[in-house]
Amino acid sequence: MKVKILGTGCSKCKKLEEIAREAVADLGIDAEVEKVEDIAKIMSYGVMSTPALVINEKVKLAGKVPNKQQVIELLQTELS
Known part of the structure; x- marks a missing residue:
């Protein structure tokens, strides 16, 4: 699975990256x-x-x- 965080480096972009990494780790995927x-x-x-947030080349949130x-x-929806 490919997860991309699109953003120029603002605090919100960094926060989303942190959340995405935690979610991936929590799911163990x-x-x-x-x-x-x-x-x-x-x-x-x-x-x-x-x-x-882009998951498998599909924009999921913006x-x-x-x-x-x-x-x-x-992430779970994309895994199904």
């Missing part, structure tokens, strides 16, 4: 978590506000920081 800060790459996903349980649920 094999996932690569990547931080994408390149504006052109972020725009290629059609994201207009950051931070954004413009807000979810709690860890929400990220866990998104």
Whole structure:
């Protein structure tokens, strides 16, 4: 599974990255978590506000920081 955090490095983007890494660890799944800060790459996903969470190349959230349980649920849905 590939998990990407799209954001330019603001505090919300860093918080989402931290939450995503914790959620992956809590689930014990094999996932690569990547931080994408390149504006052109972020725009290629059609994201207009950051931070954004991308799972397996699908934008799942944009413009807000979810709690860890929400990220866990998104990951579990993608695993099904």
